[in-house]
Amino acid sequence: MLKTYTYPRFEYTTPPEIASGRTLKVPVVVVGAGPVGLATALDLELQGVPVLLLDEDDTVSIGSRGVCYAKRALEILDRYGVGDAVCSKGVSWNVGRTFFREQEVYNFNLVPEADHHRPGMVNLQQYYLEEYLAARAASRPGIELRWKNKVVSVMQSGKSVTLKVETGDGFYTVEADWLIAADGARSPVRRMLGLDVEGKIFMDRFLIADVVMKAEFPAERWFWFDPPFHPGQSVLLHKQTDNVFRIDFQLGWDADPEQEKKPENVLPRIKAMLGDEREFELEWVSVYTFQCRRMGSFNHGRVLFVGDAAHQVSPFGARGANSGLQDADNLGWKLKLVIDGKAPEKLLDSYSEERVFAADENLMNSTRSTDFITPKSRVSRTFRNAALSLAKNHAFGRALVNSGRLSVPSFLTASSLNTPDSETETFAGRMLPGAPLDDAPVLENGEEGWLLSRVGGQFCVMYFADDPAAIDAATIAALTGLSGGGIAVQPVVISRRAGKLPGGIVHLEDRRGVFAKRYDARPGTVYLVRPDQHVAARWRSFDADRLGAAVARATCND
Amino acid sequence: MSINLNPNFSEAGKRYFSAYSPADDFYELLINTHRDLTDEQSELLNARLILLLANHIGDIGTLREALKLSREGV
Numbered sequence: 001m002l003k004t005y006t007y008p009r010f011e012y013t014t015p016p017e018i019a020s021g022r023t024l025k026v027p028v029v030v031v032g033a034g035p036v037g038l039a040t041a042l043d044l045e046l047q048g049v050p051v052l053l054l055d056e057d058d059t060v061s062i063g064s065r066g067v068c069y070a071k072r073a074l075e076i077l078d079r080y081g082v083g084d085a086v087c088s089k090g091v092s093w094n095v096g097r098t099f100f101r102e103q104e105v106y107n108f109n110l111v112p113e114a115d116h117h118r119p120g121m122v123n124l125q126q127y128y129l130e131e132y133l134a135a136r137a138a139s140r141p142g143i144e145l146r147w148k149n150k151v152v153s154v155m156q157s158g159k160s161v162t163l164k165v166e167t168g169d170g171f172y173t174v175e176a177d178w179l180i181a182a183d184g185a186r187s188p189v190r191r192m193l194g195l196d197v198e199g200k201i202f203m204d205r206f207l208i209a210d211v212v213m214k215a216e217f218p219a220e221r222w223f224w225f226d227p228p229f230h231p232g233q234s235v236l237l238h239k240q241t242d243n244v245f246r247i248d249f250q251l252g253w254d255a256d257p258e259q260e261k262k263p264e265n266v267l268p269r270i271k272a273m274l275g276d277e278r279e280f281e282l283e284w285v286s287v288y289t290f291q292c293r294r295m296g297s298f299n300h301g302r303v304l305f306v307g308d309a310a311h312q313v314s315p316f317g318a319r320g321a322n323s324g325l326q327d328a329d330n331l332g333w334k335l336k337l338v339i340d341g342k343a344p345e346k347l348l349d350s351y352s353e354e355r356v357f358a359a360d361e362n363l364m365n366s367t368r369s370t371d372f373i374t375p376k377s378r379v380s381r382t383f384r385n386a387a388l389s390l391a392k393n394h395a396f397g398r399a400l401v402n403s404g405r406l407s408v409p410s411f412l413t414a415s416s417l418n419t420p421d422s423e424t425e426t427f428a429g430r431m432l433p434g435a436p437l438d439d440a441p442v443l444e445n446g447e448e449g450w451l452l453s454r455v456g457g458q459f460c461v462m463y464f465a466d467d468p469a470a471i472d473a474a475t476i477a478a479l480t481g482l483s484g485g486g487i488a489v490q491p492v493v494i495s496r497r498a499g500k501l502p503g504g505i506v507h508l509e510d511r512r513g514v515f516a517k518r519y520d521a522r523p524g525t526v527y528l529v530r531p532d533q534h535v536a537a538r539w540r541s542f543d544a545d546r547l548g549a550a551v552a553r554a555t556c557n558d
Numbered sequence: 559m560s561i562n563l564n565p566n567f568s569e570a571g572k573r574y575f576s577a578y579s580p581a582d583d584f585y586e587l588l589i590n591t592h593r594d595l596t597d598e599q600s601e602l603l604n605a606r607l608i609l610l611l612a613n614h615i616g617d618i619g620t621l622r623e624a625l626k627l628s629r630e631g632v
Contacts (some may be wrong), residue, residue, distance in 0.1 A: 368582050371589060379592045379600035383585075399565035399581040411575045416626060430575060 004212060004242040004283060010134065012148040015165070017172035026052045027339060029163065029176040031151050031189055034061065035126065036307030036324035037182030038133035042080040043332030045142040046457065047531075052174065053143055053552035054165060056150035060130035064210045065286045067123050067238055067246055068318035072409040072436060073325045074118040075452050075533070082132040083118070089132075090122035091241050096221040100388040102228055104400050115514045116439045117450040121406060123240050125210075126321065154179065154192045154303075161302050161494035162359060178335060179303045182324075185291070187309035195300060199293020199363075202314060204374055207249040207260050208286050210240070211270060214279035217245065223403040225373070225388055229272035235372045236403070237273075244283060245274070248315070250374065255397055264384045290314045292367055294359045298352040311359035316369035316404035319362040326409060327355050333458075333531035342487055343555040350417050350556065358410035365405045373503060409436040411533060418526075419537035419550040422514060427538065428520040435534045440515040442494065442508035451494075451515060454506055456533040457488045461541060462523035463542060468499035468507065478544045480504050487551055489528075494521070530554060561623040 013487035017024045026461040031039045033055035041051040055148035069086060077083040097107040112119045137143045152171075161179040165172055177553045190197065222237040224230070233250040240246055245411070249269065251260055259265060266285050274280065294311035298304060307324030331351050337343035375381035390397030411434055412418070418433035431438060455462065463479060464470050471493070479491040480502060492506040494515055510516055512545040519527065528537040528550050552558040567580035574580055592600045612621055 322583070365582070368586055372585070377592065377598050377600070379595070380589050383588065387585075393630075394563040394627075396563055396565050396581075399578070400585055402578070402582060402585070405576070405578050405582070408576055413573075435575075 002466070004244055005125065007059045007062065007127065008131060008134075010145070010147040012058055012146075012168070014169045015146060015149065015167060015172055018167065018170045021172075023054070023173045023175050025111035025175045026050065027176065027552070028052070028178045028180065028335070029054060029161075029174055030180045030182055030467045031055075031163075032181065032183035032307075032309070033057075033130075033134065033137075033145065033147070034182060034184060034307065035066065035129050035133060035321050036328060037180070038130065038137050039076070039080060039325050039328040040182055040187045040306055040331065041137055041143050041145075041164070042133065042140065042178055043142045043328045044335065045137075046079070047332050048142070049336055050142045050253060051144070052176070053137065053145045054149045054151060054163075054174075054533045055145070055147055058147040060127040060134065063286055064125065064208050064246055066123050066126035066129070066321040067240060068322075068406070069124060069129070070318060070322050070407040071116065071118045073322045073407070074122060075439070076089070076325045076329045077356040078118070079329075079456060080133070081136050082129075082392050085122055085132040086129060087118065087122055089128055089241055090124035091219055091239055092119050092122055093219045093221055093239055095218070096223070098388075098391070099224040099227060099402060100385075100391075101226050103392070105388055105392045105401075108398075115441050115512075117452060118439070119231045121318070122450065123238060125240050125242075125244065128241065128507065129321075151183075151189065151192075154189055154305060156193065156301050159302065177302065177339070180331070181303060181305045181309045182307050183309050185308040185312050187305070189303070190295070190305065190309055193300065193303060195295065197293050197312075199312070201289060201291045202374075203253040204369060204370075205251040205253060205255050205257060205260075205287055205289050207251050207255075207266065208284070208288060209247045209266055209270060209282065210244050210250070210284035211247065211280040212283055213243050213245055214281070216399075217243075224273075225384070225403075227273070230269060234403075235273065245280075255287075261285050261287055273300070290415060292363055292370075294356065298327075298355055298380070304348065304351065306331060310355070313359075313362045313363070313366040314370045316366050316373065317362070317407055318404075319366050322407035323355075323362050324357060326358065329532045330355055337555055343557060350415065354410075354412050354415050354417075357412065357414065361410050362407070369402050369404045373404075388448045411435050412492075417530070417536060417554045417556075419546075419553050421538065425538075425540045429518060430537070431527070431535055433535050433537055435535045437529060437535065438518045440510065440518055441512065442515065443511055444506075444508055446498075449508075451508065452533060454508060455490075455492055456531060458505075458531050459487060459536075459554070460492050460529040461489055461547060462492045462494055462519075462527040462529060463494060463517070464510075464516065464525040465495045466522065466523045467497045468493060468495045468501050470523075471501075475542050476502060476505075478542065482544075482547070487553060487555060487557075489547075528554070561620050561627070563627075 029052045041053045112494040150166045152166045155162045163174040219239045224235040236248040238246045296312045312321045334347045387400040413434040482489040493506045524541045526539045536554040567584045
């Protein structure tokens, strides 16, 4: 098989604790250096928390796995310092074609919404993402990455977690205040702690093939329902980087995985799909069965679960890695505040509450896609085929066709951390408490930039004004004084016109009015933003007491 | 009244953050309503459903249009 990618080998070094026999004491250990474990380590390190990151392997994800990274994930990756690398290596696509039997029933063009830094999605093989994250983590002084270090036992007692770690040179013990399990769908940590994960295995199998095209092939997403070259099943074709195309063939439950994987069975199928004249080479073939399930709670004492260890979804909609990165984003700042004694441990219950809500939304959407793609009864198949046949001529039919709903971040509108809008203040748009922030183009000192690269990482208050010179002295003084409290709040003034403001205030200019429109901002409008770039509260006028109460609520200090 | 062929689902009091959610909400309800029925029972359910919805729409001009479109290509 062809190889477009060379897997890095990360260096293993003998842990000093093996010779010394000492127990290694750390505030946080992250188990699993996949995309979500690496992201969690980077998030905590950026918050100033040192992290020990253990992984039983010494390379990145093997083969064809995660493909599609959606806008919110790219924004989070920007914060971790790898957004540019992922976006410049990845490929974007806008055109999607849907086929039913012999015919194309419709196509769509997802023209990206203007005035966002990042596109709706980027396709990139998972190994590249992991490579960039691992390189970034290795460059950070607060992260100690130990490859080929396998956790073989976990014990939790009161305020610490004790791990036994196995290496090629022997065993050692780690005592951590907090353990983050990012060790994947089969999570050994979860098993060693005797914790359950509930859900069901879907009775279906998929054949995954990565092929390298020899000639130009459009960067489009093609989805077939019941195609002549694979009757009764579905097929998805997606472009990745390096001219590698990913193909997912639905096989059905009765298929024999070993048989299906053989090149003599795979090649004719791909040839039939592409038409015989297109040349290609096979790079990877595997068969997988997916599961839809989640843990009842993502925090258990001093152990926190992120990514596939906590929840698994069907692949439709790219909701696995995307939601795992959002777990990291949600957890990092909360754990930091708890470690620093600035918030009670109860704040970590909100990690579970919010990410369980998101996991359920992801499970619901991916299950709906699965049920459309793989009807479970005759009547369900009839409805699916009816929707497909109506899609060719009618817009409502196209809205019913579900070949995967791309990952979008959850609106955490029911979160206990939100301060609800006051009944007397109304806002248009969708930036309500719990919403993930919409990006907007801004100017800072005359230079073009993006809102989302200037807020986040810590609590921020966004204060909107027409003319910065017109903000009264008392408000300026109150905004500047916010950073003095127990929990830092960065003041950000966003104004329609240019002007000067005292140091310590981030000043962004909304010259084209995109921010004002997206946030329904008028002079005096205030947003309190969480470190993970979700709205915590908003008002039509600035009041330091209300703001203080909302920060307390968002950190479980109320 | 002419028939509406654009996406048209919504639920009172419910706020949607994704354009695909209303149609998916309906489709899930529809499929779940058929759960555990035999093919024959499903056929009867579908017929009853059409009669219920047709009466609700009421306007025979609209229904004539829907009937015509539903037969196209079958």
